[in-house]
Amino acid sequence: MLKDKTPTQSELEFVCINELVPDDHLLRKIEATIDFSFIHDLVKDLYCADNGRPALDPTLLFKLLFLGYLYGIRSERQLIRDVQVNVAYRWFLGLNLTDKVPDASTLSQNRRRRFNESDVYQQIFDEIVLQAMRKKLVTGRVLYTDSTHLKANANKNKSIKVKAEQSAKDYLGVLDQAVEEDRLAHGKKPLPSRSKTPETRTIKQSTTDPDSGYMVRDGKPKGFYYLDHRTVDGVCNIITDVHVTPGNVHDSKPYLKRLDRQKERFGFDIQAVGVDAGYFTAAICKGLEERQLYGVIGYHRPTHRKGTFYKREYHYDAKQDHYTCPEGQRLIYTTTNREGYRHYQSNPEHCLTSPRRAQCTQNAKGVKTVTRHVWEDSKERIDQHRLNPVGKKIYRCQRASRLPIRPLSGAESCQKAVFTGGSRPKYEENSVDEQ
Secondary structure, three states: OOOOOOOOOOOOOOOOHHHHOOOOOHHHHHHHHOOOOHHHHHHHHHOOOOOOOOOOOHHHHHHHHHHHHHOOOOOHHHHHHHHHHOHHHHHHHOOOOOOOOOOHHHHHHHHHHHOOOOOHHHHHHHHHHHHHHHOOOOOOOEEEEEEEEEEOOOOOOOEEEEEEEOOOOOOHHHHHHHHHHHHHHOOOOOOOOOOOOOOEEEEEEEOOOOOOEEEOOOOOOOEEEEEEEEEEEOOOOOEEEEEEEEOOOOOOOOHHHHHHHHHHHHOOOOOEEEEOHHHOOHHHHHHHHHOOOEEEEOOOOOOOOOOOOOHHHOEEEOOOOEEEOOOOOEEEEEEEOOOOEEEEEOOHHHHOOOOOHHHHOOOOOOOOEEEEEOOHHHHHHHHHHOOOHHHHHHHHHHHHHOOOOOOOOOOOOHHHOEEEOOOOOEEEOOOOOOO
16 A cells, blocks of 8 residues: 655754765775874964954865865866755865855965965875875885976967977986087087077967967867876875966977976885886986986887888997998087087988988988987887886886776786896886885
C-alpha cells in the first residue's frame, strides 16, 4: 500500500557538520596533510591593526581561492553559490551550516587589491612545499619540468605591432668567452665586443592583454597565450615550482634560473632532471653539466628536406676537427660566429662535379656548410642519457608526470637510482633510496 510522504523539511535536527563529510573525501585528506594556520601570521602586516571594518579571515580567503582552483570553478560568484550548499566546502572553510558565506565582491576585491603588490602567493606556495618535504612527500632529487599554454582572454585579431627590447640571455657572457677561446684556438681574431644597445624586434601586442604573447608553434594554436612552466618532484608528482611567461617566450629561457631558485629556496639536492624536446638546446645541456645534473631530454625529429642527406650522415672527427661527407670528402673549419656555431665547408671543386650534389647542397657555388656549436659535445653527452636504461626510465616518468594527479608507484619511482662519486655523476640502477 502506497502511503503519503510526511513532510520532513521543517523538522529540527541536531547534526554535526563533521559527520556529514565522508571519511574518504579529498578535502579531508588535504586538511589532514596541510596546515593552513601559517597564513594568518604571514599576512597580518597587510591589515590595519586598530582601524577599519572587520576583515575577511585571510585563511578563509585563500582556502576559497584554493577550492576554486581545485574544482575548476572559474567564476567567483559561482564559487560562493557552491559554498552555500556544499557541506564539504563549508567544513573545509571552517563554516557551520548557519554561518554566513562571504560575498563574492569581498573575495574579488581582497584578491585583486590587498595582495596585488606583494609576493604572498609565492610565500604560501613555498611553505606548502616545505610542509610536503617534512612529510617525505618531496625530496627534490629528481625533477620534471614542462610548460602548458594558457589562452589569454584576448582576440588574436585585435593587436598592434610594437618594437620590443630583446632581453639579454643569461649565458651570453659565458658564450662570448667560449667563442673567443674557440676562435683563438683556430687562429682567428676575436670578434668585436657586443653592442651595449639592447636589440629590438617587432612583435604583435594584444590591445586587450598587453602582457600576453603571440604564440606561433608547430602543432599548437596561434594566438595570444601565456606559458605556465611547472616543475614536479619525482616521488608523488607534487608541484615544486610554477612560473608564468608570455606565450612567445621559449620554454628553455627560464629553465635553469628556476632550477637554481628551487635549490636555493628549498635546499634541494637535485640529481636528475627530465624535460621534453623543447629544452634540448646547447645552453641548457651546458648548464646541466655545469651543475652536475643527469639530464634526460626527449627526442625531437629534426626538420629534413626529402631527398637530401641527413646531418647525421656527415661524420665529425674530433681529433682532426673536420666533417666527412657521404662521398668521403672533408668539410674543413672556416669560422666561429657570435652565436657560437662553427662553420665547416666543403671544397666546391668536388661538389660541383659530384653526381650526388642535389642530395647535398643547393648552393650555387657548390659549397656545403655544416655547423657545430661550441657546446655540441655537451648536447651529445646529454642526448645519450635517454638511450640507456636509466634514461628511458626517467623519460617514462617524465611523460607520466605530465598527467594531472598521477602519483608514481614504487616500481616506477626514479628514486631507485642515485648518483655516486666521481667528477661526472654516475647513475646506479640497483641502489635503492628509501623514502
